[in-house]
Amino acid sequence: MNSAELLTDAFGRIREEVHGAVEGLTAGELAERVDPDANSIGWLVWHLTRIQDDHVAEVAGHDQVWTSQGWSDRFALPFPAASTGFGHGSDDVAAVRVGPDLLTGYYDAVHDRTLGYVAELAEADLDRIVDKRWNPPVTLGVRLISVIGDDLQHVGQAAFVRGLLLRRR
Template sequence: MNVDEVLLDGFSRPVEVCEMVLDGIDEETLHARLTETSNSIAWLVWHLAREQDVQIAPLAGREQVWTARGWHEQFGKPADDFGFGDTPEDVAAFRVSGPEVLLGYLHEVAEFVQDCVAGLTPEDLAEVIDESWDPPVTRGVRLVSIIDDAAQHAGQAAFVRGALGWDARRP
């Protein structure tokens, strides 16, 4: 297994978790929050896809799926919104008609990420892309950070679904 295959596998796992979390979900569960300050499953899945889209696009020198394919219009959100700094009121106001729109965006972002990551070389991964940190951040470190963030959000969504009574046993 080469390094880009490892990255591709890492990026695919949060998507698989989200697919399980969204399977058979109703609108009430999709938007439920465990506390007034916590995130809903809908917001977590949306933000997971957005954070990948907003961070991978500039690394690949490409336009975000969010704007290139009109997803911001489908979600009724500004082109530059990705959930960073959202207040509890912003999270409560985030609504979708069902899991299909979330899955549509998530899958398009997953395809985009796969396309952008496939074929990266060790030299690509070693390239410093952000010198504002000490030590400076390489493309590889940033990609691992994006995977980590996505995995945490997917786990949070699964936790919320479980806390709301979902039986997470796999067939």
């Protein structure tokens, strides 16, 4: 297995978990919060997708799916188009109210773009420096693993919240 295949597998596992956390829930359930300041499933999945879209687009040198494919307009959130959820407060989390098809549709579009990008990577590409603001500078391989780690953390949180919601039914 080469690195591109390994990355493809990792991003594929995230997709499975995203769909598992979202499918079968209503827009109201996706927006439900276990306490007034908790993150909702909808916000968590939107945020992890925005981070993946933002970070992969940057290293790949292409436009974000969010804006280039019109997802920003379809979601119609009260945030600037460049918002990824980083630094959002409780009111921002509450503003993310979307249906499951819209949420997984955006995720799938980002997933497809991500897989198209990683499929083209050669082993040597992963050593390319993509961010010199850190010490040591961040390589492409480290950035992609960072995205995978962030996505897994947030989709795990979404799955946990889903479990709590389903127990209340």
